[in-house]
Structures are given as structure tokens and as C-alpha cells.
Amino acid sequence: GQQVMQIPQYQHVQEGEDFTTYCNSSTTLSNIQWYKQRPGGHPVFLIQLVKSGEVKKQKRLTFQFGEAKKNSSLHITATQTTDVGTYFCADRREAAGNKLTFGGGTRVLVKP
Amino acid sequence: EAGVAQSPRYKIIEKRQSVAFWCNPISGHATLYWYQQILGQGPKLLIQFQNNGVVDDSQLPKDRFSAERLKGVDSTLKIQPAKLEDSAVYLCASSPLQGQNYGYTFGSGTRLTVV
Numbered sequence: 437g438q439q440v441m442q443i444p445q446y447q448h449v450q451e452g453e454d455f456t457t458y459c460n461s462s463t464t465l466s467n468i469q470w471y472k473q474r475p476g477g478h479p480v481f482l483i484q485l486v487k488s489g490e491v492k493k494q495k496r497l498t499f500q501f502g503e504a505k506k507n508s509s510l511h512i513t514a515t516q517t518t519d520v521g522t523y524f525c526a527d528r529r530e531a532a533g534n535k536l537t538f539g540g541g542t543r544v545l546v547k548p
Numbered sequence: 549e550a551g552v553a554q555s556p557r558y559k560i561i562e563k564r565q566s567v568a569f570w571c572n573p574i575s576g577h578a579t580l581y582w583y584q585q586i587l588g589q590g591p592k593l594l595i596q597f598q599n600n601g602v603v604d605d606s607q608l609p610k611d612r613f614s615a616e617r618l619k620g621v622d623s624t625l626k627i628q629p630a631k632l633e634d635s636a637v638y639l640c641a642s643s644p645l646q647g648q649n650y651g652y653t654f655g656s657g658t659r660l661t662v663v
Contacts, residue, residue, distance in 0.1 A: 481650075533603040535593060537593070
């Protein structure tokens, strides 16, 4: 079956620095959604990417969809302590009733 | 708008006992999902409802798990009998009709511990 993989699994970042987390799939992705889950919380929807090569920004967060639609990335600039949490990418397949297949997540810890 | 409501928030049971979780989605959301999230992993879809019909239950362990969404609104997920490996957070999510570009809205989840 489809596998959605995220790297790195853990990311320790110094406050103020930038980092990138990557999402890769064994098959072509349909639509990519990104979620953030704070420690002890539930996933919260951040954004959806649909088109090949699409780039979207939310303040310090930049989301990108690969040209071949087999990968996606999330880049955070000037990391803050509020960025702590786990970031999940998920493939949303309209042909499968909008089924979401999640990756394993990247757990982000911020060092003040 | 009110979010997705789930109860109970926490549950501890012994193996071989039964347990039930309840979810009330956002009003008007036709699609409801139950996910299982084991510690340190991403959520895994158990079952998806469109109104009161099942769209996908391919990953639901049907020998012990069951779910229903009577009247197309709230839903219950049951485990009977529970096993140690069922310890996880059970998340309910809802979204508007298929084909629209909305993210899912998740509830706070029920943390199940099987001892």
C-alpha cells in the first residue's frame, strides 16, 4: 500500500534558526495537507497543496509541492518556541473518498 | 463554530474488557473519520463515514472493532474485547462534503490505556 514518509523523525532547532522537514511518497501524491500537533494535543490543519510545484506561505512557514508530486516540504524560518510540536504531512486522495494517509511526522524541539 | 466533541477524554481498562468512544462532529459536516494514533506515530484511518454510510473500513480490525453513525450525525466506536496493543489515542475528525478543499477538523481524542 501507499507509504508516506517524513524525514527527519526528530528535529532539534536553536531558537531563531531555520529548518526544513520533508515528506516523500512511494507513489504519486494526490493532494498534500500539512497538520501541526502540539504535545498532548490533536492535529490542526495548516494548509493544502494541490498543484505540481505549488508554493504557499503562512508567515514564517513555507510549503512546497514537488514538481513530480512525489514529495513536499515545510520550511520554517526564525524558529520560535511556539513552533514546538509534531508536523505531519498527509496525502488526501479524492478518488478514495478523500482518504487521508498520514506520514510518521517530524517532532520539533526548540532550544531557547 | 463548535469543534468536534469526543468523550471520554481518558479511559483505562483491562485487557479483554470492552470500551466505547463517542464523537459529535461539526454541525453540517457530512464526512466523519475515526483514526487511531499510537504513541510516536502518525494517525491511521480506521473507518470513514459519509452521512450514515461507510466509505472505507479496510483498516478496521472487524473481529474486535465496530463503529456506527446512526442518523448521520454522531458516531460511536467500540472495541470488544480490548487487547494491550489497542492502547492509543482515538481521534475523531470531520470534514464537509467530498471534493472540497478543506482540512479535517479533529477532536481532542480519547486516550485509551489497556492494562
